[in-house]
Amino acid sequence: MDHQIQLTERKKVLLSTIIKDYINNVEPLGSRTICKRHGFDVSPATIRNEMAELEEAGLLYQPHTSAGRIPSDQGYRFFVNHLMAPYVPTPEEHQFLSRLQQTSKAVDAILSHSIRILSKATHSIVVAEAPTLRQTPVKGLHMTPIDDTSMVLTLTYSNGIQRQSLINLAQPVYSDMLSMLTNYLNAHLGHTLLDELFHKMATFPLEREIQYYKNAVLDMVSEIYSHVQREEKIYLSGTSHLLKEPEFQTTEKAYPILQFLEHDTFVRQLLQSVAFNAPPESEVYCVIGNENSYHELQDCSLIATRYYIDSKASGMIGVIGPTRIDYPKVMSLVQSVAGSLTQVLTKLFT
Amino acid sequence: MDHQIQLTERKKVLLSTIIKDYINNVEPLGSRTICKRHGFDVSPATIRNEMAELEEAGLLYQPHTSAGRIPSDQGYRFFVNHLMAPYVPTPEEHQFLSRLQQTSKAVDAILSHSIRILSKATHSIVVAEAPTLRQTPVKGLHMTPIDDTSMVLTLTYSNGIQRQSLINLAQPVYSDMLSMLTNYLNAHLGHTLLDELFHKMATFPLEREIQYYKNAVLDMVSEIYSHVQREEKIYLSGTSHLLKEPEFQTTEKAYPILQFLEHDTFVRQLLQSVAFNAPPESEVYCVIGNENSYHELQDCSLIATRYYIDSKASGMIGVIGPTRIDYPKVMSLVQSVAGSLTQVLTKLFT
DNA sequence: TTTTAGCACTCTCTTCATGAAAGTGCCAAT
DNA sequence: ATTGGCACTTTCATGAAGAGAGTGCTAAAA
Numbered sequence: 124m125d126h127q128i129q130l131t132e133r134k135k136v137l138l139s140t141i142i143k144d145y146i147n148n149v150e151p152l153g154s155r156t157i158c159k160r161h162g163f164d165v166s167p168a169t170i171r172n173e174m175a176e177l178e179e180a181g182l183l184y185q186p187h188t189s190a191g192r193i194p195s196d197q198g199y200r201f202f203v204n205h206l207m208a209p210y211v212p213t214p215e216e217h218q219f220l221s222r223l224q225q226t227s228k229a230v231d232a233i234l235s236h237s238i239r240i241l242s243k244a245t246h247s248i249v250v251a252e253a254p255t256l257r258q259t260p261v262k263g264l265h266m267t268p269i270d271d272t273s274m275v276l277t278l279t280y281s282n283g284i285q286r287q288s289l290i291n292l293a294q295p296v297y298s299d300m301l302s303m304l305t306n307y308l309n310a311h312l313g314h315t316l317l318d319e320l321f322h323k324m325a326t327f328p329l330e331r332e333i334q335y336y337k338n339a340v341l342d343m344v345s346e347i348y349s350h351v352q353r354e355e356k357i358y359l360s361g362t363s364h365l366l367k368e369p370e371f372q373t374t375e376k377a378y379p380i381l382q383f384l385e386h387d388t389f390v391r392q393l394l395q396s397v398a399f400n401a402p403p404e405s406e407v408y409c410v411i412g413n414e415n416s417y418h419e420l421q422d423c424s425l426i427a428t429r430y431y432i433d434s435k436a437s438g439m440i441g442v443i444g445p446t447r448i449d450y451p452k453v454m455s456l457v458q459s460v461a462g463s464l465t466q467v468l469t470k471l472f473t
Numbered sequence: 474m475d476h477q478i479q480l481t482e483r484k485k486v487l488l489s490t491i492i493k494d495y496i497n498n499v500e501p502l503g504s505r506t507i508c509k510r511h512g513f514d515v516s517p518a519t520i521r522n523e524m525a526e527l528e529e530a531g532l533l534y535q536p537h538t539s540a541g542r543i544p545s546d547q548g549y550r551f552f553v554n555h556l557m558a559p560y561v562p563t564p565e566e567h568q569f570l571s572r573l574q575q576t577s578k579a580v581d582a583i584l585s586h587s588i589r590i591l592s593k594a595t596h597s598i599v600v601a602e603a604p605t606l607r608q609t610p611v612k613g614l615h616m617t618p619i620d621d622t623s624m625v626l627t628l629t630y631s632n633g634i635q636r637q638s639l640i641n642l643a644q645p646v647y648s649d650m651l652s653m654l655t656n657y658l659n660a661h662l663g664h665t666l667l668d669e670l671f672h673k674m675a676t677f678p679l680e681r682e683i684q685y686y687k688n689a690v691l692d693m694v695s696e697i698y699s700h701v702q703r704e705e706k707i708y709l710s711g712t713s714h715l716l717k718e719p720e721f722q723t724t725e726k727a728y729p730i731l732q733f734l735e736h737d738t739f740v741r742q743l744l745q746s747v748a749f750n751a752p753p754e755s756e757v758y759c760v761i762g763n764e765n766s767y768h769e770l771q772d773c774s775l776i777a778t779r780y781y782i783d784s785k786a787s788g789m790i791g792v793i794g795p796t797r798i799d800y801p802k803v804m805s806l807v808q809s810v811a812g813s814l815t816q817v818l819t820k821l822f823t
Numbered sequence: 824t825t826t827t828a829g830c831a832c833t834c835t836c837t838t839c840a841t842g843a844a845a846g847t848g849c850c851a852a853t
Numbered sequence: 854a855t856t857g858g859c860a861c862t863t864t865c866a867t868g869a870a871g872a873g874a875g876t877g878c879t880a881a882a883a
Binding site for chain 4: 165166167168169172187188189190
Binding site: 227228289291360361362363366367371372373374377378381382384385 | 577578639641710711712713716717721722723724727728731732734735
């Protein structure tokens with residue numbers, strides 16, 4: 124963390140200036156340029172000394188000796204946590220985002236539309252989850268075998284919603300096994316999130332007489348889990364924006380990211396992992412550069428937040444851009460869009 | 474067309490050789506290289522003379538004087554129409570494609586899965602339409618106003634299928650106008666495809682007393698049309714493969730194409746236009762390079778075919794790659810996948 | 824008549840040297 | 854604490870030189 128880093132006021136201004144300049148110009152910044160371009164009233168030499176110290180603190184780095192400085196991931200993190208001024212959307216952006224209000228009545232269309240708007244407003248890639256009940260505790264569950272290899276899973280959530288899904292399994296279902304699992308889970312359920320539920324399923328203590336089902340149960344549970352997950356659609360928009368970014372001009376740089384985005388599973392995991400990496404009180408999550416665990420996205424940042432449908436369901440929506448993405452602006456726009464989305468969807472379901 | 478082009482046997486072999494080599498090596502071919510690499514028993518000079526004539530016929534061209542030759546769009550066209558040997562899938566491909574059989578029971582999942590398989594097998598971009606009834610004649614239609622700005626459109630197709638869609642309009646609906654339009658259309662319907670139907674709607678001769686509705690009617694019809702179209706989902710897979718192709722290494726080359734693919738409307742139009750450009754008797758359509766009307770896709774070819782759900786519905790599925798795509802192989806794989814898709818979907822609905 | 828060898832010419836691509844720009848660190852002076 | 858000066862680095866653009874691959878044309882050979 125960066126809480127122990129203490130900077131003088133001047134260092135803060137300097138860091139802030141470097142980051143804002145770099146976000147726009149995408150070129151290493153030297154001491155002379157900083158003085159001239161941003162009207163500092165000290166000499167380049169002073170700036171040099173300050174920058175050397177900022178580099179020592181890990182907030183800046185040089186791509187090579189005798190080049191200007193570039194903000195490091197930690198530098199951005201400090202900026203986002205402590206320096207950033209709130210962004211006020213321009214009138215054009217405001218007007219642009221207002222198009223979110225007049226939308227159709229299908230959730231799918233609303234989401235598609237929203238991510239396209241956000242993508243256009245930020246000139247970046249946008250990803251979103253379809254609304255899920257993953258954040259809502261499960262009150263009860265029921266599994267009914269249909270035939271040899273298929274079953275219906277019914278989940279009852281704490282807010283009263285029920286969800287059913289037809290699941291085809293690779294191997295035969297044993298109905299006694301099913302009912303035993305069901306009973307056990309319902310007895311030990313409490314208020315459990317779906318993910319925890321599956322964890323319970325997988326570690327469920329088999330009684331002696333059905334011990335030899337062990338592997339069958341595990342297979343089944345993991346299959347059900349992946350089935351339930353697969354149902355949650357991923358929305359993606361604006362991937363081609365990436366190719367316009369100076370840092371992704373070579374196809375070797377851009378390829379891994381586009382490749383990554385083609386796998387819904389990865390994107391889903393990424394979105395679901397966001398909340399763990401960031402302080403829970405924050406409204407808009409930032410995952411900066413290397414903070415995420417996917418090496419394909421090392422040079423990217425994700426700015427995401429959650430939208431809600433009333434208390435019924437929710438989903439993540441986020442923007443992916445280069446590490447030097449315009450944090451204040453994008454965070455503000457993401458929040459606006461998620462807000463409108465919450466509003467529109469909630470109105471739709473009441 | 475290329476029907477008048479007559480080539481000696483040797484020229485055919487030569488053209489064929491050049492195309493096949495270029496598909497693999499993506500480099501202009503010179504006379505010396507051809508002789509050495511492909512064991513021609515004539516001298517480079519002879520090859521040079523032959524190539525000069527093939528260039529005169531428009532089948533080859535040189536990127537600059539004193540470079541080797543590259544097949545032109547017409548060259549590929551001649552190859553596809555007259556020279557190409559049928560491709561026999563390798564055992565691995567066969568096995569790979571067989572995964573199409575064991576799929577889920579949702580049309581959406583089956584399509585997603587199929588295009589992913591095809592994309593992996595061809596290392597190219599795959600696009601597909603969701604099944605539509607666009608190829609099925611309409612027997613009757615009905616429009617029921619719901620409230621001021623919404624209506625239900627019911628279409629009855631010649632094979633008995635009915636489709637309803639709820640349509641929200643921007644401006645108020647006049648119910649007398651609706652019933653008038655409905656009556657007129659049903660009277661003059663015959664067996665009409667959906668596209669023709671909308672054409673009829675737009676040109677429908679208004680009676681004097683409602684003449685002043687004219688614009689309202691046109692607006693409404695175009696809105697309904699775009700709504701009906703929008704319902705037809707576009708599937709897309711493997712876009713990142715493009716960045717691996719030598720001809721799209723620079724982002725300026727790759728960007729317009731990825732940009733194009735992000736617009737469902739364009740892709741839909743592209744797929745719908747395929748059948749017009751190619752002879753109707755062919756099973757697999759090829760649109761080579763400039764033959765398509767989208768300048769973004771000038772350097773690409775599209776290889777597409779139609780899959781069917783029984784006699785109920787159908788859709789296009791196709792592969793997009795660089796102009797020097799491996800026509801025999803991809804045509805064969807596209808056909809296989811479309812075949813399996815037809816089989817799986819048809820089984821599902823009977 | 825067709826094929827081939829020879830030759831002059833063209834165009835691209837790589838390599839290398841060179842110099843300009845922009846930057847740094849450090850030291851001594853302010 | 855700040856600054857000017859200076860030696861030193863590193864990248865980048867430019868141009869020259871030479872290798873490599875190819876062509877067209879002509880005249881001789883088959």
